[in-house]
Structure formats: structure tokens, C-alpha cells
Amino acid sequence: MPLFEIETNAHIIITWAEDEQAAKQVVDEAYPSDELIRMTKRPRDSWVISKGALGLSTPTVDPCGVARDCLSKSSGDKVHAIRLYRQETGSDLETARKVIESNMVMGW
Structure with missing residues (x-):
């Protein structure tokens, strides 16, 4: 089952769904007032978030x-x-x- 990244005006949702319509339905059910901005079918079945992008890494800065x-x-x-x-x-x-x-x- 494909993994979808869905961005709305208030959330970024990562979900598995059979197709784009099913992924949109997940968003509509969970966040009915959100406006869909972008939907991307991920090329793999896993999702990685960079700790550096979240500010959780400890860079060696003088x-x-x-x-x-x-x-x-x-x-x-x-x-x-x-x-x-x-x-x-x-x-x-x-x-x-x-x-x-x-x-x-x-x-x-």
C-alpha cells in the first residue's frame, strides 16, 4: 500500500492508502475543515524526518x-x-x- 504525504493549511499528514482518493478521504474524515494544499505519493514505504531540520541535533558550533x-x-x-x-x-x-x-x- 502506498504512503502519502498530505499537506493541509494546518497539518502535514503521513498515511497509507490504496490511492489518492482514499488518502484524501483520510484527511476529510480526520480534519474536515482543513484545506488540502498538496498531496505526494512517496516513492518508498517509509518516512524519515531529519533531526537537524527539527532543531534536535547538536551541531558542533564554536x-x-x-x-x-x-x-x-x-x-x-x-x-x-x-x-x-x-x-x-x-x-x-x-x-x-x-x-x-x-x-x-x-x-x-
Whole structure:
């Protein structure tokens, strides 16, 4: 039985079904108010989700290297460097502030 990936305006559904009509029926029964956006018949019978895409992996990133790069891009402007650091790493404001200020003291 084929595996279908179905995207609606509110959900992404992975289901087995005999054909596209049966897959659409699964969505209609489970989420009748959802609007179907996309339906894809998967080429294999398994589904894989990247942990990195979900933010669950622990990449080896040198926070000081990223901070120095952000300070360089911002020409030493601390507030702008903090914004850049948050964008690069997804860190919260307090963590970004500590890392940037620590690297400013070290003379980035």
C-alpha cells in the first residue's frame, strides 16, 4: 500500500492508502475543515524526518567564532552583533548578549 504525504493549511499528514482518493478521504474524515494544499505519493514505504531540520541535533558550533564573525559584520556595534548572533544561532537574547559581550572583552 502506498504512503502519502498530505499537506493541509494546518497539518502535514503521513498515511497509507490504496490511492489518492482514499488518502484524501483520510484527511476529510480526520480534519474536515482543513484545506488540502498538496498531496505526494512517496516513492518508498517509509518516512524519515531529519533531526537537524527539527532543531534536535547538536551541531558542533564554536560560539566564540560565530560571535567574532557577528562582531566583525556589525563593525563592533554590540546591539547589531547580538541581533546577528541570535539570527545565526537561534539563541535567546540573554545568551546572545553574554556571548557577544564576552567576546568584546577578549578583543574580538
